[in-house]
Amino acid sequence: MTAKVLDVWWDGRVVGQFTQDRHGDIGFAYAQAWLDDDNALPLSASLPKRPERFSHRECRPFFGGLLPEETQRLVAAQALGVSPANDFALLDRLGGDVAGALQLLPEDQEYIETGPIADQQPMDDAGIVRVLDALPTRPLLAGEEGLRLSLAGAQSKVPVVLIDGQIALPLPGQATTHILKPPIARFRGTTENEAFMMRLAAAIGLDVAPVEPRSAEGRSFLLIERYDRVRDDSGVVRRIHQEDFCQALGVPPETKYASEGGPTFKDCFELLRRVSARPATDVLKLVDAAVFNLIVGNADAHGKNFSILYDDQGPRMAPLYDLLSTAAYPDLSPKMAMRFGKRATLAEMDLDGWQAFAKDAGVGLRLLRRRIAELCGAVLTESGGAASSLCDVSGSQAIPDINGMINDRARMISMTMG
Numbered sequence: 383m384t385a386k387v388l389d390v391w392w393d394g395r396v397v398g399q400f401t402q403d404r405h406g407d408i409g410f411a412y413a414q415a416w417l418d419d420d421n422a423l424p425l426s427a428s429l430p431k432r433p434e435r436f437s438h439r440e441c442r443p444f445f446g447g448l449l450p451e452e453t454q455r456l457v458a459a460q461a462l463g464v465s466p467a468n469d470f471a472l473l474d475r476l477g478g479d480v481a482g483a484l485q486l487l488p489e490d491q492e493y494i495e496t497g498p499i500a501d502q503q504p505m506d507d508a509g510i511v512r513v514l515d516a517l518p519t520r521p522l523l524a525g526e527e528g529l530r531l532s533l534a535g536a537q538s539k540v541p542v543v544l545i546d547g548q549i550a551l552p553l554p555g556q557a558t559t560h561i562l563k564p565p566i567a568r569f570r571g572t573t574e575n576e577a578f579m580m581r582l583a584a585a586i587g588l589d590v591a592p593v594e595p596r597s598a599e600g601r602s603f604l605l606i607e608r609y610d611r612v613r614d615d616s617g618v619v620r621r622i623h624q625e626d627f628c629q630a631l632g633v634p635p636e637t638k639y640a641s642e643g644g645p646t647f648k649d650c651f652e653l654l655r656r657v658s659a660r661p662a663t664d665v666l667k668l669v670d671a672a673v674f675n676l677i678v679g680n681a682d683a684h685g686k687n688f689s690i691l692y693d694d695q696g697p698r699m700a701p702l703y704d705l706l707s708t709a710a711y712p713d714l715s716p717k718m719a720m721r722f723g724k725r726a727t728l729a730e731m732d733l734d735g736w737q738a739f740a741k742d743a744g745v746g747l748r749l750l751r752r753r754i755a756e757l758c759g760a761v762l763t764e765s766g767g768a769a770s771s772l773c774d775v776s777g778s779q780a781i782p783d784i785n786g787m788i789n790d791r792a793r794m795i796s797m798t799m800g
């Protein structure tokens with residue numbers, strides 16, 4: 383049995399080959415033309431350009447990191463009839479449109495140039511409901527005719543195309559522009575919660591992906607604009623490359639939490655200082671994100687919930703995404719995915735925790751103190767407005783409850799600096 387091969391495409395050019403040998407091990411090798419082009423970027427900070435092939439262990443964090451996780455991965459594999467541990471088989475079936483610029487295509491498959499947003503029929507509400515009903519047994523609509531879509535994460539979702547404000551499924555080769563996220567069945571109001579946290583982050587001046595809560599036939603879902611896609615003047619949607627911090631640091635998705643060996647704040651700040659084209663700005667962006675997450679109780683901010691975007695401005699921290707107040711759900715652990723020094727919860731937080739965090743970030747304690755005060759103040763000022771704009775839309779009781787809780791947390795944090 384010879385090796386299996388997928389060509390890795392980036393903006394119409396082949397970057398290299400992703401392979402699986404007869405022992406099941408995956409590998410990646412850059413194409414010579416890509417290596418020879420000094421302007422061609424590496425796929426990942428963890429896969430620097432070199433002629434030697436990357437081993438299974440070396441390339442798995444990046445490639446495996448493109449795939450859905452946990453139950454999403456398991457159920458998608460079942461729908462496709464492949465093994466959930468087989469990254470190659472999963473990318474073979476799902477790797478047509480992923481986070482970032484890449485497309486993974488079988489060797490014999492012709493590359494389809496991304497055209498202008500085609501005039502395919504958007505879905506009506508009944509069509510959207512059919513998608514919502516299909517996702518529990520077909521994550522990312524895995525196995526549906528003509529669709530090869532992948533995104534990381536443990537929650538249900540499917541990338542889509544927005545045409546004049548209406549949702550459509552992508553045509554083969556077409557770049558998706560938005561992500562459709564249904565609510566998490568076992569927790570109340572997650573769509574409203576995530577919409578609220580994302581809108582609040584935007585309202586206080588953080589760089590965050592725009593979101594819109596929508597519904598079809600009374601079924602709510604969140605529509606998230608992709609920051610790794612741009613529409614040029616002729617209406618053609620282009621893919622922009624990105625990778626999450628675990629991919630960049632060579633950490634496989636199964637150990638994304640710092641408690642399992644995944645990235646700590648220190649690792650993340652070091653990564654930004656090493657790869658960002660504007661490290662000082664990005665370090666402050668991550669400081670703000672960490673403080674915001676502690677204020678709103680978003681405990682799930684692990685290394686796959688931060689990314690680096692590679693566009694013509696050079697590598698930099700991507701807008702924030704996946705902001706959910708997990709503190710709204712008492713069944714979820716209150717421990718922050720990344721500790722502030724030795725402190726993992728708001729209740730434990732104290733000056734020691736902040737001092738350790740400032741050291742990890744490489745910023746002064748005075749600057750941090752000022753930023754905490756500003757962000758807490760901004761949350762207290764802006765959260766009511768962000769909450770009421772969304773309450774009007776959904777009529778949900780979840781939002782006022784979360785609003786009250788995060789205001790209490792903002793007041794508490796102001797006092798943790800001692």
Ligand SMILES: Nc1ncnc2c1ncn2[C@@H]1O[C@H](COP(=O)(O)OP(=O)(O)OP(=O)(O)O)[C@@H](O)[C@H]1O
Nearest residue numbers: 481533534535536537591607608609610686703704
């Ligand atoms: N607005 C966006 N633009 C581009 N890519 C995005 C955007 N939002 C999310 N992504 C990508 O999709 C992946 C999954 O999204 P998200 O983190 O929201 O899913 P999730 O299933 O809720 O994750 P988790 O497992 O952390 O709960 C992200 O890791 C990121 O790579």
Ligand SMILES: [Mg+2]
Nearest residue numbers: 535686687704
């Ligand atoms: Mg996530």
